[in-house]
């Protein structure tokens with residue numbers, strides 16, 4: 001399971017299926033079409049740059065549209081889902097017969113309020129006026145805690161965040177958790193690193209802050225001073241923030257504290273008042289995820305002038321709500337997006353509103369979506385692939401030569417307990433308590449944020465809701481949850497090119513099969529493997545097995561640390577190990593499950609490509625996706641997912657079966673000498 005990444009050789013895969021292909025029946029036109037041979041760049045050498053080989057022609061004819069910061073098959077599918085949803089939103093907005101309070105009415109009213117550009121323009125910053133007055137009225141330090149709580153509940157990133165989680169050590173319990181936050185730039189590195197590009201971004205951010213205060217009516221001199229105030233305070237918070245790669249260690253972010261301990265850790269926060277202000281005065285203890293950050297935040301709450309706090313809070317209010325206000329605010333917000341992500345123009349308004357609605361009413365929209373968009377047959381075929389992959393992993397764990405019997409038994413237990421969820425929740429989310437109307441758009445969003453935050457916090461102290469999903473049905477994505485020990489595949493991703501009922505098995509295993517394998521492998525990556533089958537953070541590994549596994553993790557971290565983006569910025573190897581392990585394990589599982597499937601013998605050759613080659617091409621296609629350099633920088637700095645090009649070439653460089661299938665020479669970067677071997 002987990003695996004390990006033992007160095008060296010081993011684990012060559014049999015070529016039986018490729019040989020059987022000689023006797024295969026010919027492919028159907030649908031099967032041929034589903035392999036997308038026209039995406040291939042035949043001038044590229046698959047043995048040197050497989051990403052370019054698999055996707056070069058596609059990339060050439062699919063440049064990143066001006067309104068996007070990345071573009072790929074996932075975005076195109078998301079866009080198609082959204083085009084479909086667009087019609088649902090429009091007809092809901094026009095349906096005057098929908099009962100007041102019904103979900104359809106809320107969906108329609110939200111959309112109508114977001115599309116009413118005239119009303120939004122006329123209102124300017126007025127929808128924020130009551131909140132701005134509250135901040136202005138903050139004249140005593142003792143009231144700061146309650147104002148932070150209030151702003152956090154309406155979706156403002158005010159200093160830190162509050163939420164709920166399953167207790168790492170007792171997954172049957174739901175506890176509260178407070179996390180570091182309050183930075184306007186994407187990560188602490190943006191404030192602290194000397195590199196010239198980060199320095200340039202800081203200068204642009206300072207300008208953006210000044211213009212934002214000017215939009216709120218402050219004089220240029222005042223606005224410039226306020227911008228520096230925010231920058232100074234956020235830089236101090238950045239310094240105290242836990243680096244993102246350290247947050248991957250569950251022990252590092254698990255510090256349950258009772259009220260006394262919370263007071264000791266962050267005395268400036270009036271914790272009882274805080275719990276009251278977020279609607280949960282009964283809370284006796286929470287997980288203070290990053291104690292060092294809270295100590296520093298508390299110090300600032302005591303020492304920074306209250307006037308500075310008012311400036312800081314005004315900024316984060318406007319940061320959260322600019323995109324729902326008039327054009328001047330939208331444009332200013334977008335200027336920062338351009339700096340951070342490289343987008344050239346705004347998305348059309350209706351797409352921005354549909355995105356907002358995904359946050360506000362995502363499961364109500366998803367309910368309508370799956371009624372029309374998710375055929376039950378699709379679910380069965382995906383389940384067949386999933387079960388093939390589970391079986392492959394079971395066999396793999398059973399046969400791992402390096403794993404002790406004690407660890408093996410626990411790993412098999414955990415695998416057996418992984419819950420699989422496909423498509424959408426069994427019961428739909430209740431939006432009854434959320435008020436939506438056609439009045440100011442920003443206020444619909446504010447109520448939606450408050451509703452969602454209350455919904456989350458109301459889980460604390462109650463039995464775990466195993467029906468809730470972290471992703472909406474229409475999302476093109478998938479996830480593993482270590483505390484739930486479940487794998488989740490929303491309906492949105494169960495479509496071409498990830499899953500195509502008309503494609504060959506090899507093509508489906510290379511795409512959705514590798515996605516499924518990826519999520520299952522997360523249960524056994526360097527983070528997931530610290531949780532047992534019941535979702536508890538307990539060590540079920542023998543010491544020797546842990547060491548072997550860790551050497552594999554280190555191998556992956558070293559490999560990915562060598563990759564760079566945006567003019568030499570190095571990928572953080574330790575940040576991406578979980579995802580890179582899941583990619584490697586996932587693709588190997590997909591390959592093994594395919595080879596063990598009844599359809600493998602006699603699978604057709606297409607365009608001269610054997611079934612194994614088709615599987616790898618399909619995997620490459622599933623990552624046809626490019627990023628603007630600005631976004632690549634953000635990803636490399638703050639996101640645990642490597643860039644798609646590394647997810648293809650970096651993963652394949654560790655796979656002997658790929659090297660055999662494409663006759664990769666020893667000196668190629670796709671044939672690592674000390675390959676990291678997982679599983």
Ligand SMILES: [Zn+2]
Nearest residue numbers: 518522579582
């Ligand atoms: Zn993942």
